[in-house]
Amino acid sequence: xxxxxxxxxxxxxxxxxxxxxxxxxxxxxxxxxxxxxxxxxxxxxxxxxxxxxxxxxxxxxxxxxxxxxxxxxxxxxxxxxxxxxxxxxxxxxxxxxxxxxxxxxxxxxxxxxxxxxxxxxxxxxxxxxxxxxxxxxxxxxxxxxxxxxxxxxxxxxxxxxxxxxxxxxxxxxxxxxxxxxxxxxxxxxxxxxxxxxxxxxxxxxxxxxxxxxxxxxxxxxxxxxxxxxxxxxxxxxxxxxxxxxxxxxxxxxxxxxxxxxxxxxxxxxxxxxxxxxxxxxxxxxxxxxxxxxxxxxxxxxxxxxxxxx
Numbered sequence: 001x002x003x004x005x006x007x008x009x010x011x012x013x014x015x016x017x018x019x020x021x022x023x024x025x026x027x028x029x030x031x032x033x034x035x036x037x038x039x040x041x042x043x044x045x046x047x048x049x050x051x052x053x054x055x056x057x058x059x060x061x062x063x064x065x066x067x068x069x070x071x072x073x074x075x076x077x078x079x080x081x082x083x084x085x086x087x088x089x090x091x092x093x094x095x096x097x098x099x100x101x102x103x104x105x106x107x108x109x110x111x112x113x114x115x116x117x118x119x120x121x122x123x124x125x126x127x128x129x130x131x132x133x134x135x136x137x138x139x140x141x142x143x144x145x146x147x148x149x150x151x152x153x154x155x156x157x158x159x160x161x162x163x164x165x166x167x168x169x170x171x172x173x174x175x176x177x178x179x180x181x182x183x184x185x186x187x188x189x190x191x192x193x194x195x196x197x198x199x200x201x202x203x204x205x206x207x208x209x210x211x212x213x214x215x216x217x218x219x220x221x222x223x224x225x226x227x228x229x230x231x232x233x234x235x236x237x238x239x240x241x242x243x244x245x246x247x248x249x250x251x252x253x254x255x256x257x258x259x260x261x262x263x264x265x266x267x268x269x270x271x272x273x274x275x276x277x278x279x280x281x282x283x284x285x286x287x288x289x290x291x292x293x294x295x296x297x298x299x300x301x302x303x304x305x306x307x308x309x
Contacts, residue, residue, distance in 0.1 A: 001276055001308050004032035005296060006073055006229055006284035010040060012047050013290035015057060020293045022061050025068060028300025032069035033061065034103070034284060037076060040112035044249055055088045062096035069099050073194065073229060073284060074173060076107030077127040078118055082134035083156055090139065090165040098166035103173035103194070104131060125181050128174075130154050132189040136172065139165055173227075177206060183213035186224065192282070196229035199259040200274060203228055207279045228275050229284035231260040234268055234299050244295065248288040261285060265303050272307050 005025040009018055022033040037054035041047025058070045070092065080088070085102075093100035106124040107113075113120035121127070130151040141147040141161035149156045174186040175194030186193040187210060195206045211221040233255050235241045241262070245252045255262045261271050272283055287295050 001272075001280070002031040002282040003304060003307060004034050004069070004282065004284045005030055005299075006034045006036075006286045007290055008036045008038070008286070008288055009057070009290060010036060010038040010047065010051050011042065011288060011290075012045060012049070013052070014049050015052055015060060017290040018052070018057055019061060019064055021287070021290060021296055022065055022068060022070070024293050024296045025300065026065050028297065029304055030068065030296075030300060031282070032071065032101070032284075033065070034069075034071050034073045034101075037072045037074065037079065037103075038109060038112060040109065040115050042109070055092060058100070059092050059095055062092050062099065065096070065099075067099075069101055070096055071101030071171070071173070072103045073196075074103030074105040074175065076105060077124060077131045078107045078113060078120060082131040082154060083138065083159060085131070086135045086138040087163065089135070089170060090163045093165040093167055093170055094163065096166075100165070100167070101171040101173060101192075102135070103175070104128065104135070105174070105176060125178075125185075127153055129181075129185055132172070132174070132185060136189055137161075139170060171225075175227075175229075177202070179209065183210040184217070186210050187213040187217045187219055190224065192225040192227055194227045194229055194284070196284075196286075197231070197258075200278060203275070203280070204278045225281050226279050227282035227284065228280045229286055231255065231258070232268075232285040232287055232299070233260065233262045234264070234285075234295065234303060236264055236298065236302065244289065244292065247292065265306060268299075268303050269306050276308050 025033050039051040054072050089102050106128050110120050130153050134149050138147050138161045146158045147161040171191040173192040174190040176182040193210045195203050207226050214221040241252050
């Protein structure tokens with residue numbers, strides 16, 4: 001089992017806030033620091049100091065950490081053309097000495113696109129399929145060769161397919177709850193399938209679906225890592241749980257109803273053990289308040305040592 005910290009910086013976090021989370025997570029033994037890839041605050045609040053670009057941030061963190069995995073959960077295909085995305089991720093991989101991971105999805109937040117003038121086509125699964133083909137194809141092209149692609153949405157002609165990542169294969173994460181195309185794309189292109197924000201019976205169903213998709217395309221289901229991302233509220237006392245919930249505009253009861261990861265050490269260990277029994281091999285603890293680095297410290301010192309490995 002692997003355990004990662006997952007953040008939503010568009011809700012209001014500077015680069016320095018994210019750096020503090022990533023360095024604390026690394027120090028305390030977490031396996032990865034991942035962030036969303038959004039440019040617009042959601043819900044109430046100001047979102048100050050404003051958005052940070054995901055891959056610019058990860059490039060900085062690549063130079064200010066030494067061990068922890070770094071990636072997006074997930075980048076939207078609407079933000080970047082695939083040729084440039086492949087270069088960005090390969091560069092962050094080099095800057096981190098082989099620690100980058102790419103989560104890629106269709107995108108969903110239409111208002112964000114309108115706010116920043118980003119096109120938001122109604123149908124985006126074909127974009128995702130072509131981007132997965134192109135990014136992985138560019139990375140797999142031998143040095144000295146070239147890569148061309150002609151699709152419905154993108155065309156590349158004799159791309160030099162440089163730079164190369166440090167890793168022989170950069171991990172690619174595909175996730176979501178779609179019943180057909182998402183599992184198929186994960187089976188064809190991904191190293192990891194992620195399902196987020198769902199109750200345990202749905203997680204079990206989606207894991208079963210993506211394993212079946214692997215079998216349909218002739219892939220060993222065991223070669224695809226399965227992961228879960230869940231909002232997390234952790235503390236040693238009820239009063240501290242209440243304080244942390246209030247800081248993100250929620251209540252503890254709401255979060256418990258949403259089948260999130262909520263409670264003290266024993267509750268969280270029991271929840272993670274159930275997720276592991278369903279087949280999860282990586283858990284992303286989504287922490288919303290990026291000014292509360294003590295939340296990472298509690299998870300790292302009081303919970304992490306007791307979780308299954």
